[in-house]
Amino acid sequence: GFKVPHEATKRCRDIHEAIEFCTLWESQREAYPYEIDGMVLKVDSLELQSRCGATSHHPRWAMAFKFKAKQATTRLLDVQFQVGKTGAVTPVAKLEPVQLAGVTVSSVSLHNEDFILSKDIRIGDMVLVERAGDVIPYIVKPLTDLRNGSEKPIEFPRSCPVCHTPLARLDGEAAWRCTNYNCEAQVLQRLIFHVSKDAMDxxxxxxxxxxxxxxxxxxxxxxxxxxxxxxxxxxxxxxxxxxxxxxxxxxxxAKKNPVHRLLHSLSIHHLGKRASRLLAAHIDHVLDLKDWTEEDFTRIKDIGPIVAQNVRAFFQNPENIRMLQEMEALGVNMRPTEDDRPPEPAEEGPLSGKTILFTGALQHMTRKEAQERAAAAGARNVSAVSGNLDILVVGEKAGSKLRKAQALGTVQILSEEEFLKLLGEDGSA
Ligand SMILES: [Zn+2]
The missing domain is CATH 1.10.150.20 (5' to 3' exonuclease, C-terminal subdomain)
Structure with a gap:
């Protein structure tokens, strides 16, 4: 038979408690190591069971509670091509609107030409769409059995749909790009990204x-x-x-933002949040970067040659330097703040020699405080789940980082309370 995990069963006093328990499980099903599509509610009193009776198929005292569907089929109506902030042209499928895990989905990214070709997706196809947890909806496959011959292959444009510059495909990249830095679509996307939550917020x-x-x-x-x-x-x-x-x-x-936000907000290709933080921790002023050689960049652990080349190219362009100087004159902060400098680990402590990462919403302290406490206990704060991570502290609504750590199997996963206990403090501190 199957093993039944005990934390997934609960004796509830009444139907309200049972509904609450089912809803809780629906909201956290992605974090569970097994794929589940619902729960079973059972009446546990023998007396009530016999009063419930049974239909010809099943007892009335046991019922399935089905979670909202994560997959659906719908028709692919059209494909539009969008130009992103770094010029990448992304095909976006327009779908007949369909309900998926509680939201209406009417468009999904098709990523790139290879994705379309490998799945043989055509305009007019019925497609299987999936949305799992915090993952954005995507097309699993076209349902080729349902084709009637009227479906049309998707034609990828050879020039930018906005500025008509011929598209280029760089070595090793899946994306076709508009190489015109002043392309109106790119300028607009860079402005939109600059003010977004991930950037200057x-x-x-x-x-x-x-x-x-x-x-x-x-x-x-x-x-x-x-x-x-x-x-x-x-x-x-x-x-x-x-x-x-x-x-x-x-x-x-926003003018007072830490400089890692400013660096990330510049839409330099491949310069993500993590690399922006690494750079911010190594400068005294953003414009210092204009004098950096490629080796200066790659000397920083975890900054690779591609990021180094791209950031250097950005800071070698006098137009960009002029823009940053204007921004500074307008009051935008260019000097690292306290938030840009990760707390240095103490030499000795209960966590000395360990790497640590916090994810999800913490209840007893801010993320910054947690990192400071971990550093004071000797741990080194890192920003990604990898084979080098020792401890992951999980707050509420933890998502992909928790799943990745579980999949690795080498990371010690702690609750916030367990983390505090490890430091010799309890949750009430
Ligand atoms: Zn263009």
Whole structure:
């Protein structure tokens, strides 16, 4: 027979408690090492069981609670080609809207030409779509048995759909790129990325407002964001004094951001969050990077030659330097803040020699405090799950990092309480 994991069963006092337990499991099913599609509710009193009775197929005292479906089939209506912030042209499938794990899905990325060719996806196909946990929806496969001959192959463009520059495919890359740095689509995507949550995190200045200000001709470069005319914004339809003032406050706040955010916000190809943090920890001023050689970059552990080349190329371009100087003159911080410098591990402590990473929402302290405590106990904070990670501390709603650590099997996984206990503190401290 099957082994039944004991934490997955619970005796509930009433139906409300049972519903709560099922909902809890539905929300955390991705973190469970086995694929599950629902739960079984049983009445455990023999007396009530006999009163429930049975149909001709099954007893009435045991019922299945099915989780929301993670897969669905729908029709692929069309494919559009979008130009990203680094010029990569991404095919996006437009779907007949379909319900999937509680949300309506009407478009999914097809990633690149190889993905389309390897799956032989065609316009007009019925496709199987899946959405699992925090993973974005994707096409598993076309249902080729349902074809009637009217399906059309997807033709990949040979020039940029926006600026018409011929597309290029670099060695070892799956993406076709528009190589025109001043391509309007790229400029706009870079502006949108700059203000996004992952980058400068400017609240109230999302995609729609960037597009509006761009169309009005108010912003062309990243620096323009920091010299917006708030009086004119207040007069725009849908704005007014209050939202213009809120926007100003959000932009003023962003000017003080740690420089790892600024570096990441520049849309330098392959310079992700992690590499941005590594660079930020090694400079005194962002513009120092214009004097760096490729070796200066690769001397930093975990900065590879491709990131080194791309960052160096960006800082060798006088136009970019001018833009950063303008931003600094407008008040954008270029010097590492406390947040840019990871706490140094203490030489001795209960965690000395260990690497540690925090994921999910912590209840007793902020992420920063947790990292400081870990460092004070001798641990070195790292930013990714890998074979080099010793301890993963898991808060609420932990996602892909927890799954990756579980899959590795070599990482010690601790709750926040267990982490505090390890430091000799309890949760109430
Ligand atoms: Zn273009």
């Amino acid at each position: 400017i609240e109230g200045l999302g995609k729609a407002n960037i597009e509006k200000f761009y169309q009005l001709g108010w912003i062309r470069s990243l620096a323009d964001i920091y010299r917006l005319d708030y009086d004119r914004i207040a007069q725009l339809e849908g704005f007014g004094e209050k939202s213009a003032a809120n926007l100003r406050a959000a932009i003023e706040k």
